[in-house]
Amino acid sequence: MNTFRFNPSRLAMTGLVASAVVLAGCADMSERQKGTATGAGIGAVAGAAISSMTGGKAGTGAVAGGAVGAVVGNIWSKRQEERRQAMEQATRGTGVEVSRTSDNQLKxxxxxxxSFDTNSAAIKPQMRSVLDPFAASLRDDPSVRIDIVGHTDSTGSDAINNPLSVDRAQSVRDYLAARGVSPSRINVEGKGSYQPIADNSSESGRAKNRRVEIYIAERA
Structure with missing residues (x-):
């Protein structure tokens, strides 16, 4: 017959993790606070597991791991949140969308x-006002990785759209590199017309699909 044994260390670990999960889901928390709570929960699980496997006290390991996880989450979230806020301010009223992805990249x-006129990879003057402060924020931060993805609408053939989407991404990379961002930290890719975000049957939809997406992620 199975018997229940009260384990205060396990209870402490479970409570800490549950608290972190609940806190991370609070709607009125800042991105930095959510990152701290999530980091604490992950760190708690890792700390408890390591402590348990090495014969230590799981509860103590959970607390220690939670503290480390909170610090790591806090530092990352603070940096990314500062970038997000700065880019939101710099792009206000331009139509550029700034968001945080589910895998913690700034998009x-x-x-x-x-960005570009139809069938062109030449950067518009309006885009320079977006990319200039962006480049300034990344120039002296070697911890970030940048992915630039070009897209087209469905007008024309793949033979035209596929290389055009790559050319647009490369134009953005070259512009950032000319302003001091190391090109070795920048990856470029073209998706042609294969990832539309709007209906290509209307001009407004095609305009939305002709776009460039920039993703910023911090290296672990």
């Missing part, structure tokens, strides 16, 4: 009204 979605 800039730059539509054709700001």
């Amino acid at each position: 800039l979605n730059i539509p054709s009204e700001v």
